[in-house]
């Protein structure tokens with residue numbers, strides 16, 4: 001379920017009154033029937049640390065959803081309102097302040113710790129758009145669901161025939177302010193797995209050295 005803010009902010013972001021109340025009722029009903037509920041919240045430069053805290057507290061504590069995803073909004077070309085997207089430094093400051101005081105640890109965020117570090121500026125990564133691709137009636141979207149450089153009929157063609165080196169912050173100007181989870185969460189997960197493998201190798205080497 002997509003919840004971008006409390007009632008007024010959410011209804012404004014989807015440009016329709018009453019959507020927040022319907023979504024909340026649907027979440028309550030889904031929980032009552034025993035479904036797992038995960039939410040996604042997109043934040044804009046009209047958000048403040050306090051508006052983020054308010055909506056995530058509401059989802060986490062009042063509605064008790066199972067997990068929450070968060071993402072800074074991407075300034076996609078077709079969006080009618082281009083003014084309200086976050087820049088990289090603004091994003092980092094916003095999340096750093098929202099996560100403070102133990103919030104990051106307390107909220108049931110459905111993200112890797114390294115992606116949360118990325119959001120608050122403690123880590124930086126390249127984009128790995130091929131890992132969370134978008135498929136629709138048009139086909140596999142190149143390079144990600146946020147940008148549309150064409151569609152191909154198979155995932156193999158998407159992966160093998162896209163020049164991935166062209167994309168990401170610092171490469172394609174359209175990616176300049178992007179910190180969206182579809183591109184950067186996979187990189188964080190791959191980095192976590194890489195460091196886990198390194199740690200396991202070090203533990204095994206230490207263990208085999210001790211047993212000699």
Ligand code: SF4
Nearest residue numbers: 127144168175178183
């Ligand atoms: S940085 Fe990655 S996820 Fe973001 S718009 Fe560019 S290709 Fe897509």
